[in-house]
Amino acid sequence: MFFGSDNGAGACPEVLNAVIAANSGFSLAYGNEEMARLAEQEINRVFERNVSSFLVSTGTAANALALSAITAPFGVTLTHEQSHVLEDECGAIEFYGNSSRLIGIEGLGGKISPQELTAKLKKVPRRLPHAMPLKGLSLTQASESGLCYSAQELSELCKIAHDAGLKVHMDGARFGQAVASLNVSAAEISWKAGVDVLSFGATKGGAIACEAVIFFDETLAQDFAFKRKRGGHLFSKHRFLSAQMLAFLKDDVWLKNAHHANAMAQKMALSLTKKGVRLGYNVQANEVFPVLTEAQDKRLKEKGAVYYPWSGRGLQCAPPAQDEHLVRLVMSYATTDEMVQAFLNEI
Numbered sequence: 001m002f003f004g005s006d007n008g009a010g011a012c013p014e015v016l017n018a019v020i021a022a023n024s025g026f027s028l029a030y031g032n033e034e035m036a037r038l039a040e041q042e043i044n045r046v047f048e049r050n051v052s053s054f055l056v057s058t059g060t061a062a063n064a065l066a067l068s069a070i071t072a073p074f075g076v077t078l079t080h081e082q083s084h085v086l087e088d089e090c091g092a093i094e095f096y097g098n099s100s101r102l103i104g105i106e107g108l109g110g111k112i113s114p115q116e117l118t119a120k121l122k123k124v125p126r127r128l129p130h131a132m133p134l135k136g137l138s139l140t141q142a143s144e145s146g147l148c149y150s151a152q153e154l155s156e157l158c159k160i161a162h163d164a165g166l167k168v169h170m171d172g173a174r175f176g177q178a179v180a181s182l183n184v185s186a187a188e189i190s191w192k193a194g195v196d197v198l199s200f201g202a203t204k205g206g207a208i209a210c211e212a213v214i215f216f217d218e219t220l221a222q223d224f225a226f227k228r229k230r231g232g233h234l235f236s237k238h239r240f241l242s243a244q245m246l247a248f249l250k251d252d253v254w255l256k257n258a259h260h261a262n263a264m265a266q267k268m269a270l271s272l273t274k275k276g277v278r279l280g281y282n283v284q285a286n287e288v289f290p291v292l293t294e295a296q297d298k299r300l301k302e303k304g305a306v307y308y309p310w311s312g313r314g315l316q317c318a319p320p321a322q323d324e325h326l327v328r329l330v331m332s333y334a335t336t337d338e339m340v341q342a343f344l345n346e347i
């Protein structure tokens with residue numbers, strides 16, 4: 001009963017086999033190998049146009065390097081107050097951005113609304129050169145609370161940001177889960193909606209460690225090869241990153257995996273609701289946030305269930321009482337029906 005994180009699953013067989021296959025023989029290094037071009041072509045296919053893409057091994061590196069392309073040397077990025085870039089990356093954004101700054105915006109379910117963005121744009125100090133210049137907006141898809149921005153919502157937010165002179169970054173650590181949930185194309189919820197640069201996650205979807213920084217606004221990509229190298233994120237044995245991304249995208253393994261994770265989350269959510277458990281947020285991707293009673297929490301833990309508490313801001317249900325626990329359950333491509341059923345049996 002492991003629901004602690006989608007990082008708790010191993011790598012999916014397609015990716016693992018591709019890495020093993022890539023292990024034989026010699027290869028050019030540092031992204032000069034042929035497989036790197038093939039991975040780029042797959043990314044172009046998925047996004048239905050030519051893009052500049054760069055592979056790195058963690059989501060934090062993808063976000064921090066991508067945002068540094070927008071903000072360096074000293075710009076401000078607006079983001080949700082509970083976003084991973086703001087709360088969970090140990091200042092990597094500011095570090096790689098040469099002391100750039102993140103400013104949080106409130107919003108239900110980890111999402112920023114057009115009204116909240118407009119209001120914040122009015123409030124943020126803009127007296128130059130005394131204030132730091134506003135440079136970016138970072139949106140998380142799917143959000144940290146498991147909700148998805150629709151293509152329409154993204155278009156509205158991107159328009160507001162672009163009109164204010166900001167570039168838009170998307171933290172897509174769970175981008176595949178959002179595409180699967182919304183039943184749209186990758187293009188529709190990225191560049192067609194106005195996103196300028198995307199951190200496209202593969203790790204949570206079934207890779208070992210691989211994310212792509214994808215530039216739709218080519219002007220932002222100009223110095224990126226230097227930024228990645230200087231930041232220590234140009235892999236020498238880059239073929240192993242290429243192999244992962246190639247296998248992840250080929251035959252739409254990424255979508256198959258995301259659909260499975262989402263389906264497990266839907267099953268968990270529906271059954272919990274039927275059992276009278278309320279959920280902190282609607283379930284749109286692969287995360288479920290039930291409010292458990294003390295007794296349920298204790299019993300589940302005794303039976304070995306693994307999950308973590310969640311700090312419930314911007315909830316879509318009544319807040320937990322003193323003796324209740326809001327927790328986060330994350331499903332992955334490897335979550336089984338049996339795991340979900342075993343959890344439900346203890347409720």
Ligand SMILES: Cc1ncc(COP(=O)(O)O)c(C=O)c1O
Pocket residue numbers: 057058059060061084085140143144171173174203
């Ligand atoms: C929303 C979000 N962005 C990015 C990441 C990537 O983080 P990491 O650097 O651990 O790969 C995570 C991982 O938990 C995440 O949840």
